[in-house]
Amino acid sequence: MNLLDPNAGAKELLLGNEAIVRGALEAGVGFISCYPGTPSSEVPDTFFRLSAKGEYYFEYAPNEKVAMETAGAAALGGVPTLVTMKHVGVNVAADPMMTLAYIGTPGGLVILSADDPGCHSSQNEQDNRYYARLAGLPCFEPSTAQECKDMTREVMELSAKWEQPVLLRTTTRVNHLRGPVDFGPMKPAKTKGEFKKDPGRFVPIPAVARIRHKVLTANLEKIRDEIETSRWNRIFGHGNIGVIASGVARSYLKDVLKSRPDFKVKVLELGIAHPLPQKMVETFLKDLDKVVILEELEPILENDIRVLCQKKGLGIEVMGKGEDLPLWDEFSTLCVEKALARATGLKHTPPATCSVQISDLPNRPPNLCAGCSHRSVYVNTRKIFGDDAVYSSDIGCYTLGILPPLKAADFLLCMGSSVSSGCGMSRVIDNPVVAFIGDSTFFHSGITGLINAVYNDYDLILVILDNRTTAMTGHQPHPGVDQALYGLRPGNLEIEPLVRASGVEQIRKVKALNQKAVSEALMEFKSMKGVRVLIAEEPCPLYAKRVLGVKRSKVGVVKNSGQASMDCLNTLACPAFYMEEGNVRINPDTCAGCMVCVQICDEIKPGSRS
Amino acid sequence: MKPLRVFFTGVGGQGTLTATKLLAETALEQGLDVSAGEIHGMAQRGGVVHSFVLLGGYVSPKISQGEADVILGFEPMETLRALPFLKKDGLVLSSEDPVPPISVSTGKQEYPSVEMIKSKTLECSPRAVFLPCITLARETGVVQTANTVLMGAFFSMGILPFGLDVLLDSIKKRLKPKLVDVNLQAARLGADYARQSTQESV
Numbered sequence: 132m133n134l135l136d137p138n139a140g141a142k143e144l145l146l147g148n149e150a151i152v153r154g155a156l157e158a159g160v161g162f163i164s165c166y167p168g169t170p171s172s173e174v175p176d177t178f179f180r181l182s183a184k185g186e187y188y189f190e191y192a193p194n195e196k197v198a199m200e201t202a203g204a205a206a207l208g209g210v211p212t213l214v215t216m217k218h219v220g221v222n223v224a225a226d227p228m229m230t231l232a233y234i235g236t237p238g239g240l241v242i243l244s245a246d247d248p249g250c251h252s253s254q255n256e257q258d259n260r261y262y263a264r265l266a267g268l269p270c271f272e273p274s275t276a277q278e279c280k281d282m283t284r285e286v287m288e289l290s291a292k293w294e295q296p297v298l299l300r301t302t303t304r305v306n307h308l309r310g311p312v313d314f315g316p317m318k319p320a321k322t323k324g325e326f327k328k329d330p331g332r333f334v335p336i337p338a339v340a341r342i343r344h345k346v347l348t349a350n351l352e353k354i355r356d357e358i359e360t361s362r363w364n365r366i367f368g369h370g371n372i373g374v375i376a377s378g379v380a381r382s383y384l385k386d387v388l389k390s391r392p393d394f395k396v397k398v399l400e401l402g403i404a405h406p407l408p409q410k411m412v413e414t415f416l417k418d419l420d421k422v423v424i425l426e427e428l429e430p431i432l433e434n435d436i437r438v439l440c441q442k443k444g445l446g447i448e449v450m451g452k453g454e455d456l457p458l459w460d461e462f463s464t465l466c467v468e469k470a471l472a473r474a475t476g477l478k479h480t481p482p483a484t485c486s487v488q489i490s491d492l493p494n495r496p497p498n499l500c501a502g503c504s505h506r507s508v509y510v511n512t513r514k515i516f517g518d519d520a521v522y523s524s525d526i527g528c529y530t531l532g533i534l535p536p537l538k539a540a541d542f543l544l545c546m547g548s549s550v551s552s553g554c555g556m557s558r559v560i561d562n563p564v565v566a567f568i569g570d571s572t573f574f575h576s577g578i579t580g581l582i583n584a585v586y587n588d589y590d591l592i593l594v595i596l597d598n599r600t601t602a603m604t605g606h607q608p609h610p611g612v613d614q615a616l617y618g619l620r621p622g623n624l625e626i627e628p629l630v631r632a633s634g635v636e637q638i639r640k641v642k643a644l645n646q647k648a649v650s651e652a653l654m655e656f657k658s659m660k661g662v663r664v665l666i667a668e669e670p671c672p673l674y675a676k677r678v679l680g681v682k683r684s685k686v687g688v689v690k691n692s693g694q695a696s697m698d699c700l701n702t703l704a705c706p707a708f709y710m711e712e713g714n715v716r717i718n719p720d721t722c723a724g725c726m727v728c729v730q731i732c733d734e735i736k737p738g739s740r741s
Numbered sequence: 742m743k744p745l746r747v748f749f750t751g752v753g754g755q756g757t758l759t760a761t762k763l764l765a766e767t768a769l770e771q772g773l774d775v776s777a778g779e780i781h782g783m784a785q786r787g788g789v790v791h792s793f794v795l796l797g798g799y800v801s802p803k804i805s806q807g808e809a810d811v812i813l814g815f816e817p818m819e820t821l822r823a824l825p826f827l828k829k830d831g832l833v834l835s836s837e838d839p840v841p842p843i844s845v846s847t848g849k850q851e852y853p854s855v856e857m858i859k860s861k862t863l864e865c866s867p868r869a870v871f872l873p874c875i876t877l878a879r880e881t882g883v884v885q886t887a888n889t890v891l892m893g894a895f896f897s898m899g900i901l902p903f904g905l906d907v908l909l910d911s912i913k914k915r916l917k918p919k920l921v922d923v924n925l926q927a928a929r930l931g932a933d934y935a936r937q938s939t940q941e942s943v
Contacts, residue, residue, distance in 0.1 A: 144762075144769045144777075251780050275776075275800060308802035309765050309777035382776075382801040389798070465805035482807025483829040485865035489822050493850040495752065495842040497788035531786060700847055706787055709846040720884055 134177065135184055141314040147305045148173035150276045150312050151243065154283025155213050156185070159318030161238075162205035163189045164198040166575065167604040168217030169252040170306035171245035175215055176605060183618070186320035193610055194546070194575040199224035199231070199242070206236035206296070207333065209324020211287050215243040218259050219545065223576070225262070231296050232267045233343040234333050235350075238324050239291030241283065242268070243299045248427045249461045251303050254526070254545065256459060258428035259300055263405040267347045268298040269354050270405040271363065272378040276310030282363065282402065284315065295350055300404065302427065304379050304461060355406040363402025366415055370395040372474055373415060373422040377401045377432055380425040383467040390464075394471050396423075407435050416445055423474045424451040427462050450474055497531055501707040502683075502723020504643035504669035505529045505596050508567075509539040510702055510731070511649045512594070515657060516565060523553035523566035525577070528603045528671075529596050532567070536704050539567065547576025554580065554589040563657070565592045570626065571601035571609040578629065584662045585634035592656050592663045596643070597626060598671040606674045616678065630664050637661060643669035646730040672723045683724030687717045688738035699732035742773065742902045744797035748804050750823040751815030752840050753787050756888035760813070761792040763892065767911040768796050771903050778802030787843070789819055796901075813895060815888055816840045817858045817871070824865050833866050834895050834935070836874035836887065870894065870938055877930045883920075886927035893931030898939070905932045 132143045134153050145153065151174050155163070165175035178189045192198035195216040202214035216224060221244050231240065244262065247253040263270035271286050273279040283299060290297040331339055358364065368388075374396050376384045381400050388394060399415045401408075416422060416439070424433040433451030440447060452458055455470040465481070472479035499506045509532045512520075524530055524540035525548060532539035544552055553566030568577045573595055584591055601607040608617065615621035630638055637659055639652035649667060656663040675681035687707070689696050692714035700708045700715050705728065707721040717728070719740065728735045747764065751757035758779050765777040776799050779792035793804045806825045814820025814835030827833065837855055844850040855871075862869045872894055878887035889912070895901070896908040905928065912924045 142769075144766050144775060303780070304778060304802055307779050309762065309775070309779070310802070311769055311775060379801070383803075386799050386801045461803070463803060463805040464801055464808065482805075484807040485824040485827055485829075487821065487824045487861050487865060489824070492818060492822055492853065493842050493844045495787070495789050495819070497753065497786035498843050500786060528786070704843050704847060706843055706846065709841055710848050 135181055136314060137317045139314055139316040142311055143314070144309055145276050145280070145312045146173055147273070147276050147279045147301065147308050149177055150279035151283045151299070152177045153312065153314065154280040155241070155287060157280070157284045157315050157317045158287035159211055159321045160213050160287060161187055161210040161320050161322040162202060162212040163187060163214070164192050164202045165215040166192055166195045166198050166220055167601055167607045168220050168245070169604055170247060170303040171215050171217045171243060172604045172607070173306070174243060176607065179607070186322065188322055191607055191609065195220035195224035196227060199227045203227055203231045203236060203240060206238040206240035208326045209238040211239045211291060211321055212236070213241050213243065213287070216245070217253065218244055218246040218257055219253060219255065221259055221262055223546065228296070229266050230335055233335055233340060233347055235294040236290065236296045237294045237327070239287050240296040241287050241290055241299050242296055243301065245306050246300060246302045248302050248459075254543070256428060258431065259298070260404050260431050261429065263298045263300070264431070267351055268296055268405070269293070269351070269358070270298040270300050270403065272300050272402060272404050273305060274379045274381045276308060276312050278402070279305065280312045293350065293354055295354070302379055351406050355408065358403050358406070359408045359411050361403060361408070364400065364408055364411060366397070366399050368397045370397050371418065371420045373397045373399065373419040374425060374471070375399045375401060375412070375415070375422060375432060375436065376425040377404055378427055380427060380462050380467065383462050383464050384425055386464050387468045387471060391468060391471070393477055394475055396471065396475070401432065404432070407432070409439060412436065412439060413443055416440065416447060419447050421448040421450065421474060423470055424449065425456065425462065425467060425470070428458065430458070496534060498704065498706055499528065499531050500672060500723070501705055501721050502672035502725040503528070504598060504667065504725070505532060506537065506703060506705065507644050507646065507725065507727045508594060508596060508649055508667045509537040510727070511646060512539065512565060512653060513537065515650065515653045516563060520563040520565045521556055521560065523549045523556060523564060525549035525566075525568045525572050527569040527572050529567050529569055536702055546572055547580060550577050550580030550591070550593055551583060553591050553593070554584050554587070557590045563592065564590070565594060567594050567596055569602070570595065570597040570599065570611045573626065574610045574624070578633065581630065581635065581662070581664070582633045589662060590660055592665065594665045594667060595626060597666055597668045598674070599668070600671050600674045602671040602674060606671070606678060626666055630666070635662050635664050637663040638666070640666040640668065643667035644725050644727055646727065672725065684740055685724045685726060685737045686719045686722040686740050687726065687728045687735050689715050689717055689734060690736050691734055692716070693734055695732045696734040699728050699735060702731070703728060742797050744795070744799060745810045745900070746799065746804050746808055747794040747796070747811045747813060748809035748823060748826050749790070749792040749794070749813045749815070750819045751790050751888075752819065753790050755790070755815045755840070756885060757790045757815050758792055760888045760892050761794060763911060763915060764794050766915065767907060768794070770911070771907060773902070774798045776800055776802050789822070791823070811895070811900060813891055815874070815891060817855055818853060821853065821858045821861060824862065827865055830866055830868065832898070832900060833862055833869035834891060834898070835862070835869070835871050836891060837871040838873055838875035838887070870935055872931060872934050872938075874931070877934060878927055880930060881923040881926045883923045886923050889924045889927035890931035893928030894935035896928070897932035897935050
């Protein structure tokens with residue numbers, strides 16, 4: 132597969148996220164910035180992987196706000212630009228985004244928001260189509276891999292033509308589907324542009340902003356007229372019962388209609404979620420008795436259509452959110468079929484399933500990997516602070532420390548919140564507060580919280596779990612990672628001097644797997660006051676193996692299984708441990724050779740990897 | 742061909758997604774309509790992985806309960822957990838080598854007996870085949886090929902409109918050169934084992 136193939140004609144099986152990359156390349160994208168976040172991460176990862184051969188400029192930003200600001204300015208400079216993030220990342224980037232819609236983006240700016248209905252890997256399931264309405268962004272929603280490619284290409288061009296930023300809104304299911312994609316011709320990347328100075332437009336002082344708000348509203352009306360005839364909104368089928376579907380619900384609907392030809396319905400597929408093509412929808416609704424709205428999460432189209440019916444005096448029944456179609460989670464062919472059966476009055480027989488009792492099976496929650504240094508620090512912290520301390524957690528692998536026996540996460544708000552929220556907690560309770568944050572998250576938005584902690588004189592122990600990468604989303608680099616690893620200009624930021632420059636005086640730096648060192652530092656901190664920062668360094672074991680080429684020759688071996696090894700197993704919850712006929716064992720295939728167990732248990736000794 | 746929904750279930754790190762991609766790409770190359778879906782992210786860290794390959798004309802990249810024609814289980818307890826997704830009398834191909842979750846490793850919970858898993862599965866579908874995937878993979882010298890053992894078995898069952906040869910070609914074409922030989926061996930071991938066990942049961 133060659134995503135950089137300049138010619139049309141290839142047909143490849145692509146991940147939705149890879150198809151988005153190809154679409155942007157076909158449109159001549161010149162500048163891409165991002166902060167990784169599942170389910171968006173493979174978009175920037177693919178650009179990064181291809182960047183040595185591609186003509187475009189690509190960078191990882193420390194957070195989504197920075198990504199939006201650099202990308203926004205590249206688009207002001209006339210270059211076709213893409214900025215990618217997950218849905219909650221848009222919250223971070225919302226400040227510049229709202230204003231970019233006012234001043235407009237002449238080169239074209241496509242904002243990818245990868246939403247996550249069902250919370251597969253997120254802290255909420257917010258519906259970012261609301262952002263499209265809030266900010267005044269046209270919003271496109273692909274539902275297949277081919278659409279991911281074609282829509283991205285078209286939307287990049289439309290954004291430049293309209294000089295307005297556009298939201299490309301996907302959902303996990305679309306980002307991570309795979310389907311065939313026909314490649315089109317690729318335009319050369321446009322990496323240089325021209326900035327036409329116009330302070331009366333691009334500097335939104337209040338007098339300018341007031342005017343630009345009206346311009347935005349007028350632009351959206353022009354765009355609404357144009358999308359009345361867009362190929363992404365289409366009507367098919369016949370009948371007096373209508374179905375309006377958006378996003379990936381369109382795919383479920385198609386499969387249901389194929390298996391249930393007895394559902395005689397007229398369908399309007401909306402590939403564009405905002406602005407609503409009102410004339411088209413009105414024409415569609417006119418001869419119907421009833422309409423079913425299929426959209427995951429919020430009843431946004433449903434409410435728009437109810438308003439339209441009221442305005443136009445259409446007395447048709449609107450069926451939307453309800454018992455078949457909830458406000459949460461993903462849709463499925465099953466729930467769509469139920470809703471259509473209800474609307475048409477036809478029978479729905481749920482498919483016969485196996486009546487196996489599975490509710491009492493052991494669960495399989497995600498766990499910190501064998502050899503993960505976070506485990507080492509958590510075990511030590513619990514030994515010293517136990518249940519007395521309140522543990523302020525953050526977004527990353529280390530959130531997996533929530534479960535017993537580690538229990539190292541008591542509360543969590545969002546990326547970077549462990550430091551600032553840890554501070555707030557420490558002021559109002561008497562218990563010690565220990566906050567955990569990762570290196571990528573520290574650069575993302577932890578550092579501002581730390582500056583505040585010093586400035587406002589808080590009592591907080593902050594542990595920076597520095598595993599030298601952005602582990603959870605797939606090992607993306609960040610400002611603390613030496614770029615020479617990737618054949619780029621050498622250089623990286625050290626965390627310790629930054630912490631010191633933020634005004635922290637009580638700093639310790641340790642090797643995270645060294646039990647004695649971690650323990651001594653924390654014991655020392657326990658008796659101190661004020662802001663205390665422990666930097667615990669050790670590369671993520673997966674990253675160390677795959678990227679740094681580190682080979683660990685040792686494995687842990689249980690020499691005699693007694694109470695001590697049993698305690699060790701119960702303390703660490705390391706996935707390499709298991710019980711066999713009452714004895715504790717370590718699986719050498721799984722053991723990463725971190726040697727933490729050897730340090731805390733004298734029944735376990737280092738052995739050679741055979 | 743008759744449209745086919747294939748449901749993959751396994752544990753993060755087992756190569757479930759690699760197998761999913763291999764089937765989807767091979768089917769596309771053989772001229773079938775393909776739609777595939779996967780859920781990853783947190784699941785990388787030893788959680789449950791579910792993925793889907795839909796062949797022959799489906800658009801939606803997901804499988805609801807009671808819709809799967811085939812369940813490919815890379816871990817026996819996860820096969821059991823996924824059974825509600827199986828269509829009545831669908832085919833189950835599963836590893837019989839447990840990968841215990843942490844609650845089991847630490848003795849907090851008990852892993853269901855593999856015999857119980859097998860009998861429950863056979864209650865749902867008489868067409869269930871269990872293979873010692875990890876044990877067979879060890880014969881190749883690379884235990885990580887357990888996923889290919891299962892794929893070898895699947896391609897040899899006569900469900901797909903193409904056979905084991907197509908899988909072997911696909912492995913040669915798509916895997917890194919140093920991984921090709923062990924995976925070819927793994928696929929053949931899985932196919933042989935499946936053929937033998939289906940013959941015995943006939």
